Amino acid sequence: MxxxxxxxxxxxxxxxxxxxxxxxxxxxxxxxxxxxxPHTGKAYLVGITGPPGAGKSTLVDQITAAYRKLGKRVGIVAVDPTSPFTGGAILGDRIRMNRHADDEGVFIRSLATRGCLGGISRSTGDVVNVMDAMGMDVIIIETVGVGQDEIDIVRMAHTTTVVMVPGLGDDIQAIKAGILEIADVFVVNKADRDGADRTVRELSAMLEMGERRNGDWLPKVMRTEASRGVGIEELVAEYENHRNYLFSSGAIERFTNEKNSAILSEMLKERLFRKVYDRILADGTYGEIVSGMATRSVDPYSAVDSIIAGHLFSIPEVSE
Amino acid sequence: MTERKLRVLVGKPGLDGHDRGAKVVARAFRDAGLEVIYTGLHQTPEQIVAAAIQEDVDCIGLSILSGAHNTLLPKVCELLKEKSAEDIAVFCGGVIPEDDIPGLKSSGIKEVFTPGTSTEDIVAWVKENIHG
Structure with missing residues (x-):
């Protein structure tokens, strides 16, 4: 089998x-x-992103416990960075959530980024699909600790959570483009710390500045203390609100179409590239062009033109 | 042919709180290009085995300094067998008396690293004996 x-x-x-x-x-x-x-597309996908040390893994652990109480099966994909120098990685997200390891209703998988820069690994979408086919009701995807611009998660998850902590910057940080634009739910974690009120205020002010049409989703700023389980029930309830909004407003169709279109074009790009690349690497064309570029006898613009003219419509099979 | 990236789980079974050795070894594996799933302190054999299976690791490295190795380590091997996952190799390190090593090995532990072992030796052992 x-x-x-x-x-x-x-x-x-x-x-x-x-x-x-x-x-x-x-x-x-x-x-x-x-x-x-054919067995996928049933699970609800929740994304958790935010800077390193914000408490993402601890939050995932608590959200998992809350969903388990509701009788949901939970899959978790937790991504940590690969070393750019050795290719090795320490995947440590399980430390915070391993109490769920021997619960049969939970499946946790740690992934390394393996050179992918968008906050998740290239394999994340497919790993989510496997969990979906396993019958997980909710799949939580935790990104690597991100800075400002690693936003692949927004295409993947139905509900994207951006986790912030007090003291990371002023209100100008809060109106910059990037990860602050992608949240469906904001979480200010470690809300017992000094400056939490200010962080909540600045995020809320940033949200109020944005232009919204009637009926658009307005992200809320939630306060949590993940290590003590404070604010988790409210957060899970907010996920349910967002999910209801997606389905009742019809926004789910746009989300699904954009996501599927991105998956298809990405896959097509990768496969077409591999076919052409493997072929010109095998017949030596690739090497010739690169050495030609060194002496400026070949320019890459014309080289690509001729590769595409020669191979695009009749790419011979390359045996593996 | 595509090559497997080696994955190893590093964990601490039982109740001792000394994780410096486990962290040093995890770091050495990282620098050797392995993917290390670090589960941290106070793990039960059940949690370790469940994690190893979900993560599809090639081997499990357990650090134990509490003296409970004769109980906890064979239990890990037993549970792996129960789950038909005995292909996942288990090795360990820590304060383990010479006299206990033969017993541990006959319970299924592949190798025992005692204090003073260099990280190079541990990495070399894994690279030689564990195949993805």
């Missing part, structure tokens, strides 16, 4: 292995994903 069939029958090891195959870029993984695809 293949991995996909085993996963649909509830085999945990098969699921874990397919996630690995996806992450390691095995060609066989896409065959299995094809079989799982």
């Amino acid at each position: 293949g991995l996909a069939e085993r996963i649909l029958q509830g085999d945990i090891r098969a699921a874990a292995r397919l996630m690995r195959d996806v992450d390691d870029g095995f060609a066989s993984a896409s065959e299995e994903l094809k079989k799982l695809y």
Whole structure:
């Protein structure tokens, strides 16, 4: 029996292995994903992003506990950075949430970014799909600690949570473009600390400045103390509000279409590139162009023109 | 052919709170290009095994300084067997008397690293004995 069939029958090891195959870029993984695809699209996806040390993992742990109380099965994808120098990684998000490890209604997977810069790994979407096919009701995706511009999560999750903590900057930081624009829910965590009121105020002021049409979603600023479980029920209730908004306003259709279009174009880009690249690498064209560029006898603009003219419509198969 | 990235779980079973050794070893694995899933302190054998399975790791490295190694470490191997996951190798490090090593090995622990072992030796052992 293949991995996909085993996963649909509830085999945990098969699921874990397919996630690995996806992450390691095995060609066989896409065959299995094809079989799982019709079984996906049911889970509700919650994204958690914010700077390092804001308490994202602790928050995920508490949100998981809250959803478990409601009887929901929870999948967690937690992303931490890969070393740009050694390719190694320390994936430490489980430290905060491993009390759920032996709960059969929870599946946690740690992923390394492996060079991807948008706050999640290239494999995250497919790993989410595997969890979706496993029958998880809610899937929480925790990004790496982000700065200002790592916003891939917004395309992936139905509800994006931006976690902030007191004391990170003034109100000009709060009106800059980037991650502050992507939140459906803001969380000011460590709300017992000095400056929490000010952070809440500045975020709220920033939100009020924005232009909104009638019926648009207005993100709320929630206060939590994740380490003590304070504010978590309210946060999960707000997720439910946002979910209701998505479905009742019809915004879900736009979200789904944009997401699927991004997935398709990304996949197409990657596959087309690989086909052309593998081909010109194998026949030596690639190397010739690069050495030609060194002496300026070849320019990359004309080289790409000729590659595309020569190969685009009849790309020969490259044997693996 | 695509190559597997080695994944290792580093954890501390039981109740001792001394995690410096575990962190040093985790860091050494990171620098050797491995993906390290670090589960932290106070883990039960059940939590360790569940985490190892969900993370699809190739091996589990356990650090233990409490003296409870003869109870907790064989339990990890037993649970792995129960879940048909005995292909995940278990090794350990910590304050473990010489006399206890044969017993641990016969319970399924692949290697025991005692105090004074260099991180290079541990990394070399993993690279030689663990295959993704």
